[in-house]
Amino acid sequence: MxxxxxxxxxxxxxxxxxxxxQQRRAPTRRLRDFQARVQDGDLDTYGRGGAVARLEERVADLLGKEAAVFMPTGAMATQVALRLHADARTCRTIGFHPRAHIEVHERKGYEVVHQLHGMLLGDHDRLVTLEDLEAVREPLAAVLLELPQRDLGGRLPSWEELVAQTSWTRDRGVAAHLDGARLWEAQPFYGRPHAEIAALFDTVYVSLYKGLEGLAGAVLAGPFDLVDQAREWRARLGGQLHHAWPLAVSAEIGLDTLAxxxxxxxxxxxxxxxxxxxxxxxxxxxxxxxxxxxxxxxxxxxxxxxxxxxxxxxxxxxxxxxxxxxxxxxxxxxxxxxxxxxxxxxxxxxxxxxxxxxxxxxxx
CATH class of the missing domain: 3.90.1150.10 (Aspartate Aminotransferase, domain 1)
Incomplete structure (x- = not known):
C-alpha cells in the first residue's frame, strides 16, 4: 500500500x-473518542457479535444489501469478492481500469493468490466507458469499477454512464463489483442514496479508515450466500482477527460524525x-x-x-x-x-x- x-x-x-x-489520528485523540463511545457489549469474538456484527448490519442496510462482512483490509475484500464471482461463473478473467487499486497497489494479489486473469479496460488517463466494455471479445467473470477513480484525481462517470455500464454487465451475466473505498465521498456527486448507487452492483466494498477516519478495515456487502463464503475466505487468508471491535467502533464514530x-x-x-x-x-x-x-x-x-x-x-x-x-x-x-x-x-x-x-x- x-x-x-x-x-x-x-x-x-x-x-x-x-x-x-496526523492531527485527527493521534492515539490520545482516538482514546478520548473511544472513552465517550465504547461499551462492554461491543466485544466480538473472531468477528462474531458485538460492535462488528452491529457495523455489518448497519452497512448492509445503508447499502441496501442482504448481508455484509467485516474484512481487515479492502484488498482482501475486493479480491475475495472477485474470486467468488469467478468461481460461480467458472471463468477466471476479470476486467478493470489500468489504474485500479487492485492492479496498481496490491502486488498482483488477484493473480498470485486467486489465479485470476486481469483484463485492462480502456486507457490509463481516462475513465472506463461503455464503449470499452463493448469492445471486450472474451468472457468475463466480473467487472470492477472504482468510484471515484482515485489515481485520476477522484473522477466519476455520469449517472447515466454508470447505469449503462452496469446494465451491460447484467445483460451478459457478468458480475459488477464496486470498489467503493471512497463511496462516502462519491455519493454527494450523484445526489442519490448510497443504496441506490450500490443497487447497480452485485457486491460493494467500502473502506472504514479513509474518509471515515477509522483505525483500519473494510466491509464487503452483497447477497447472503456470497457473504457467507467471504467469511470462509477471510479465515483462509488469515483475516480472522480475535477481536475487531476497536476497528468497528472507530468506523461507527466515522459513520455518525463524518459521513x-x-x-x-x-x-x-x-x-x-x-x-x-x-x-x-x-x-x-x-x-x-x-x-x-x-x-x-x-x-x-x-x-x-x-x-x-x-x-x-x-x-x-x-x-x-x-x-x-x-x-x-x-x-x-x-x-x-x-x-x-x-x-x-x-x-x-x-x-x-x-x-x-x-x-x-x-x-x-
Whole structure:
C-alpha cells in the first residue's frame, strides 16, 4: 500500500490539508473518542457479535444489501469478492481500469493468490466507458469499477454512464463489483442514496479508515450466500482477527460524525480548487472536483517539490500534501488533496499563498 508520510519530511506539522494528516489520528485523540463511545457489549469474538456484527448490519442496510462482512483490509475484500464471482461463473478473467487499486497497489494479489486473469479496460488517463466494455471479445467473470477513480484525481462517470455500464454487465451475466473505498465521498456527486448507487452492483466494498477516519478495515456487502463464503475466505487468508471491535467502533464514530459531512467537504474541495486553478503553471484535476478529493499538477519535478515542501512545513507548520507523485513529464509533478475536517480548518487563500511559496522555493 501507499505511505502516509513523506520519507524526506521529518517535520511535524501542526496543521494538514490531508484527511490522513496526523492531527485527527493521534492515539490520545482516538482514546478520548473511544472513552465517550465504547461499551462492554461491543466485544466480538473472531468477528462474531458485538460492535462488528452491529457495523455489518448497519452497512448492509445503508447499502441496501442482504448481508455484509467485516474484512481487515479492502484488498482482501475486493479480491475475495472477485474470486467468488469467478468461481460461480467458472471463468477466471476479470476486467478493470489500468489504474485500479487492485492492479496498481496490491502486488498482483488477484493473480498470485486467486489465479485470476486481469483484463485492462480502456486507457490509463481516462475513465472506463461503455464503449470499452463493448469492445471486450472474451468472457468475463466480473467487472470492477472504482468510484471515484482515485489515481485520476477522484473522477466519476455520469449517472447515466454508470447505469449503462452496469446494465451491460447484467445483460451478459457478468458480475459488477464496486470498489467503493471512497463511496462516502462519491455519493454527494450523484445526489442519490448510497443504496441506490450500490443497487447497480452485485457486491460493494467500502473502506472504514479513509474518509471515515477509522483505525483500519473494510466491509464487503452483497447477497447472503456470497457473504457467507467471504467469511470462509477471510479465515483462509488469515483475516480472522480475535477481536475487531476497536476497528468497528472507530468506523461507527466515522459513520455518525463524518459521513454526513461529505457534502461540506466536497464544497471546500471546490473552494480550494478555485483559488489554485489560476496559479501560473498549476492545473487542478478534475476542474471542478467531483468529490472531496482532487489532484494538483505543478511545474516542478517531484524531488524538488518534496524538498521545498519539507522546508515549508518546518517554517510554517502547514502540510499541503503527504507526498508528491510523478507525471508523464519529468518537469512536473502532482499531489493529492483529500478534504476532511483537517482541511476545513485551513483558509483556501492561505493554501494558495502556501503553494505559491513552495513553488517559488522549488524553482530557485
Amino acid at each position: 501507499e505511505p502516509h508520510a513523506t520519507p524526506t519530511d521529518p517535520a511535524q506539522p501542526q496543521r494538514s490539508l490531508s484527511v490522513h494528516g 454526513p459531512r461529505m457534502p461540506a467537504f466536497w464544497q471546500r474541495a471546490k473552494e480550494l480548487a478555485a483559488v489554485l486553478q489560476d496559479l501560473p503553471g498549476v492545473e487542478v484535476v478534475p476542474d471542478p472536483p467531483q468529490t472531496p478529493l482532487f489532484h494538483v499538477i505543478v511545474p516542478v519535478p517531484p524531488e524538488a517539490l518534496a524538498a521545498a515542501h519539507s522546508r515549508f512545513v518546518e517554517r510554517r507548520g502547514l502540510e499541503l500534501f503527504l507526498y508528491p507523485r510523478p507525471t508523464t513529464s519529468p518537469r512536473s509533478s502532482r499531489f493529492e488533496v483529500t478534504v476532511g475536517e483537517n482541511a476545513m480548518a485551513v483558509d483556501p487563500q492561505e493554501v494558495r499563498q502556501a503553494l505559491e511559496e513552495v513553488i517559488r522555493d522549488a524553482v530557485r
